[in-house]
Amino acid sequence: MNDNQIKIQFLGGAGTVTGSKTLLTTDQHSLMVDCGLFQGLKNLRLKNWSELPIEESSVNDVILTHAHLDHSGYLPLLVRNGFSGKIHCTQATKKLAELILFDSAHIQEEDAEKANRLHYTAHKPAKPLYTTNDVEACLGLFEVHNYGEWIILNKDFKFVLHNAGHIAGSAWTEIRSYGRKIVFSGDLGRSKPQLLLPAHRCEEADYLVIESTYGRREHEKEDPKAELEKIINTTFQNGGNVLIPAFAVERTQEILHYLGELLVEGKIPKKKIYIDSPMAISATEIFMDFDFRRPIEKEILEILSKLVHGIRDGGASKRNVESDEQKIVIAGSGMLSGGRILNYLERHVGDSSCSIVLTGFQAEGTRGRQLLNGMPELKFFGKYHRVFANIHLLKNMSAHADQKELLLWIKRMSKKPKRIFINHGEPVSADSLRVKIQDELGIICEIAEENKDYIC
Ligand SMILES: [Zn+2]
Ligand SMILES: [Zn+2]
Known part of the structure; x- marks a missing residue:
């Protein structure tokens, strides 16, 4: 890495909704945003068993936008494989992640036990991806912060969390590095969430990484x-x-x-x-x-x-x-x-x-x-x-912003990003959002590809 360059790598959540993990690297530090599990079809789930193309011990910090498994579910493995920095999130995210990660470990332990008992595994013995002990170790690294509080991680990175209106504790994050503002939307909630306060407005960004779960469509109008x-x-x-x-x-x-x-x-x-x-x-x-x-x-x-x-x-x-x-x-x-x-x-x-x-x-x-x-x-x-x-x-019960709401969140920025990366969506959803952003906002926009280096 040259001086003042930041490399962005998508290690998951690219070309698919699950497995969100994005790494920001400078010549001296690295910061991961979210560390989720791949879920759904078998070929995706198998990816959880492959090694990450990085040294886990070289990651200094993780920012966890919210507790959902597709953002938090790989953390116990990251820790088992050598990560020993801090995992930064809100208080509610920490509490929910504890519930969700223990539940995930229990299910995996039970599945492995059942596979061994009923002899339907090709791997002998079948092992859980991680155990409750791994979850225990990972929870020890959590550090909680309030919305709006700037946290200095090291000379290269500082960040702040803001309400994303998606689930309790959910956040989008602005990261500052070498004077550049890099915003990750995390999962964005609806414009008018049923119970939560709507996502905090993003003022400005140089680079934006935005989710696209519903990048292709608008939610139904049913009540x-x-x-x-x-x-x-x-x-x-x-x-x-x-x-x-x-x-x-x-x-x-x-x-x-x-x-x-x-x-x-x-x-x-x-x-x-x-x-x-x-x-x-x-x-x-x-x-x-x-x-x-x-x-x-x-x-x-x-x-x-x-x-x-x-x-x-x-x-x-x-x-x-x-x-x-x-x-x-x-x-x-x-x-x-x-x-x-x-x-x-x-x-x-x-x-x-x-x-x-x-x-x-x-x-x-x-x-x-x-x-x-x-x-x-x-x-x-x-x-x-x-x-x-x-x-x-029951239709219209999504916790995700739809295409219109995602666009609105970007439109409300007073200074638009010069480059946008789209992640966390099926290819058709990501591409629909890309076309829409380019047509309506005229911003250079690309769909995040896994394991490709993007230099900012
Ligand atoms: Zn979510
Ligand atoms: Zn998600």
């Missing part, structure tokens, strides 16, 4: 709350239960808030609501402690505190599945790939009076997607189950 009201009333009139598979972080809190509003407005009956997920209960507590959200009305909090019951204990969960009480259940996992929701499905998926309400994007290959596709049978617990329950999808 999820009205849809939920209809589903709940019809289901209760038919004598059924409402089962809501939901992600623990953010989506569960959003659903709870809709339910609270509907209850206060007298639009749905006052039946009990169960959050059958230790992770969702903890995530809700973290959310309530987070300052950068809209205030929740007293009436909503009161009615929810009467009707919502959290279930942590496994035995209590089993009893709740068996009880005949008419109820609303929120449980993980959000795409039905595992978790306690499957116990409820085992009892109710064949019941035509019940409703299953999917609450977000359902990836290819998941049971959630199979239900949406109208599959007559669903396989879980080693058996096929006939599907007679009513399947619904």
Whole structure:
């Protein structure tokens, strides 16, 4: 590296949504922004097992924009492979990352154990990608900061975090190096998030790295709350239960808030609501402690505190599945790939009076997607189950800015970046956003490519 040059390398999240890891290097220091896991289809997941093309021990610091696994999930491996610097993030991100990373390690340990027990592994013995011990070690390196607080890392890098309005604790970051302003959007929230405060405005940037999850399209206009009201009333009139598979972080809190509003407005009956997920209960507590959200009305909090019951204990969960009480259940996992929701499905998926309400994007290959596709049978617990329950999808529940909202965030800058890199999106989404930015803003814009060196 020459003096005053900064090299940007995308080690993940390029040409795909997951695995975000970007390295900034000067002649003396290096800084990683996000350190996520590849998720989804098998060829992507296999990438988590390949070595990074860098020396982990040479990375001085990591900035973690938010807790989602596609941004945080590789951290335990980075640490195991030699990284010993600090991982910088907000307080809420640290707390949520702790939940998410332990959950991830548990799932991997269980999967490896199951593969060994049932002998369906080509690798003998099957090993988890990382363990709870690795997570423990990585959490020891976290250092938390407030939004708006400048942190000097070394002579080459300083940075600040600002609210991104995506999930609790989420941030976009501005990095200063050799007088240049490099902004990473992280994952950007909607212009008007349901519960969080909207993303802080970015004043200016020389270089911008922006996500493109929804770079190709605009969100639907449907009102999820009205849809939920209809589903709940019809289901209760038919004598059924409402089962809501939901992600623990953010989506569960959003659903709870809709339910609270509907209850206060007298639009749905006052039946009990169960959050059958230790992770969702903890995530809700973290959310309530987070300052950068809209205030929740007293009436909503009161009615929810009467009707919502959290279930942590496994035995209590089993009893709740068996009880005949008419109820609303929120449980993980959000795409039905595992978790306690499957116990409820085992009892109710064949019941035509019940409703299953999917609450977000359902990836290819998941049971959630199979239900949406109208599959007559669903396989879980080693058996096929006939599907007679009513399947619904709440539209317009995304935590990501859509194309218009991403553009708006850039348009509102008083000084536009001279170069933009697009990451965190499928190729078609990234390219649509690229064309749009070039057409509407006239800024040089390129789609981030993995392991290519970009010099700034
Ligand atoms: Zn995210
Ligand atoms: Zn993401």
